[in-house]
Amino acid sequence: MSLKQEVRDFIFKHLRDHPHDVVRMIVERFEVSRQTANSYLRSLVDEGLVYGEGKTKARRYFLKDFVNKAFDIPVTPDLMEDTVWLETVQKYLRDYPKNVVSICHHGFTEIVNNVIDHSESSKIDIEVIVNALQIEMVIRDHGIGIFEKIKNDLRLDNKWYAILELSKGKLTTDAEKHTGEGIFFTSRMFDEFSIWSDDLFFRTSADNQDWIFEIEEKDLVLKGTCVSLFLDPRTTRTAREVFNRYEDEDSRFSKTHVPVRLAKFEGEDLVSRSQAKRLVTRFEKFTEIVLDFRGVSIIGQAFADELFRVFQNAHPGIHMIYVNANQDVERVIKHVRLTGQVGQQLSLLDEP
Numbered sequence: 001m002s003l004k005q006e007v008r009d010f011i012f013k014h015l016r017d018h019p020h021d022v023v024r025m026i027v028e029r030f031e032v033s034r035q036t037a038n039s040y041l042r043s044l045v046d047e048g049l050v051y052g053e054g055k056t057k058a059r060r061y062f063l064k065d066f067v068n069k070a071f072d073i074p075v076t077p078d079l080m081e082d083t084v085w086l087e088t089v090q091k092y093l094r095d096y097p098k099n100v101v102s103i104c105h106h107g108f109t110e111i112v113n114n115v116i117d118h119s120e121s122s123k124i125d126i127e128v129i130v131n132a133l134q135i136e137m138v139i140r141d142h143g144i145g146i147f148e149k150i151k152n153d154l155r156l157d158n159k160w161y162a163i164l165e166l167s168k169g170k171l172t173t174d175a176e177k178h179t180g181e182g183i184f185f186t187s188r189m190f191d192e193f194s195i196w197s198d199d200l201f202f203r204t205s206a207d208n209q210d211w212i213f214e215i216e217e218k219d220l221v222l223k224g225t226c227v228s229l230f231l232d233p234r235t236t237r238t239a240r241e242v243f244n245r246y247e248d249e250d251s252r253f254s255k256t257h258v259p260v261r262l263a264k265f266e267g268e269d270l271v272s273r274s275q276a277k278r279l280v281t282r283f284e285k286f287t288e289i290v291l292d293f294r295g296v297s298i299i300g301q302a303f304a305d306e307l308f309r310v311f312q313n314a315h316p317g318i319h320m321i322y323v324n325a326n327q328d329v330e331r332v333i334k335h336v337r338l339t340g341q342v343g344q345q346l347s348l349l350d351e352p
């Protein structure tokens with residue numbers, strides 16, 4: 001990558017959080033003069049991607065939005081998500097690469113379909129913001145609220161576990177008409193995907209194909225559901241490649257990736273069999289499960305035994321893989337797996 005390109009990427013990455021001191025940051029990072037740093041910013045200004053405000057020391061730079069639109073769509077019984085796409089976002093993305101448009105089309109229509117089919121909201125608020133760095137689509141309804149809906153329909157103990165269930169995929173509260181794929185795939189196609197509903201905020205972000213899941217409790221309560229989708233228009237990701245990651249040879253959605261951390265409620269440790277049972281709920285719908293232990297510092301023996309021995313022995317056809325386990329976690333997993341194998345061999349030997 002040329003230095004010019006590197007500096008431009010650096011500016012795009014840091015401009016939002018550092019409008020005041022981005023020039024200083026360029027000077028430090030690339031060991032160039034202030035004058036040179038300024039000239040990089042000026043060329044972005046000349047291209048219409050960035051704009052500046054204020055003079056000399058007070059000068060600040062911002063990304064210029066090419067599109068910043070809001071729409072209010074009434075939900076009528078015959079409203080179709082594709083019509084909403086055509087009437088709102090589509091025209092602004094005409095000149096973008098096919099892979100970008102296809103991801104935006106998929107995600108947007110899935111989330112709008114959810115509002116129409118699940119939210120009981122009478123309207124959808126849509127926001128589209130496009131600049132050099134990202135395409136942002138925000139879809140907000142004023143209905144029942146996604147976490148509340150899932151908690152009630154699945155009779156979960158609390159809304160927090162709705163996030164765990166959503167992350168597994170194949171979760172639907174209307175199995176006759178739906179399969180539970182919308183949020184699973186959409187959340188993995190975008191660079192950032194978030195849901196805010198009530199006082200819970202759930203965010204996933206893709207960073208080098210690795211997924212980071214975060215939950216925050218908000219002071220502000222949002223009635224309904226607000227989903228935000230962010231995509232870097234320079235992405236090379238395709239919707240097909242995301243589907244491929246979770247599909248088998250017959251193009252069936254059969255693999256999942258579960259952040260184990262989401263099974264923890266309010267910072268508790270993962271120690272008990274009941275926590276493991278909560279984690280494995282609906283695992284039998286998949287043939288391959290990647291258990292991601294990022295953010296889990298320790299697990300108890302009973303938790304691991306339930307997961308890697310009891311559940312695994314009861315479901316030998318399910319391939320369970322673990323990733324991002326630290327040494328302590330891995331030691332416990334290896335121990336129970338070994339015990340499981342010894343147990344199996346012994347029971348085979350015991351047979352007449």
Ligand SMILES: Nc1ncnc2c1ncn2[C@@H]1O[C@H](COP(=O)(O)OP(=O)(O)OP(=O)(O)O)[C@@H](O)[C@H]1O
Nearest residue numbers: 114118119146149172173178179180181182183225
């Ligand atoms: N805006 C919303 N308001 C209330 N509940 C929602 C909303 N969006 C999604 N949900 C809940 O989340 C569940 C999962 O949504 P998701 O889009 O992943 O699957 P689905 O819509 O059921 O199936 P599919 O998307 O494959 O048609 C839904 O079944 C519904 O219970």
Ligand SMILES: [Mg+2]
Nearest residue numbers: 110114182183
């Ligand atoms: Mg859906």
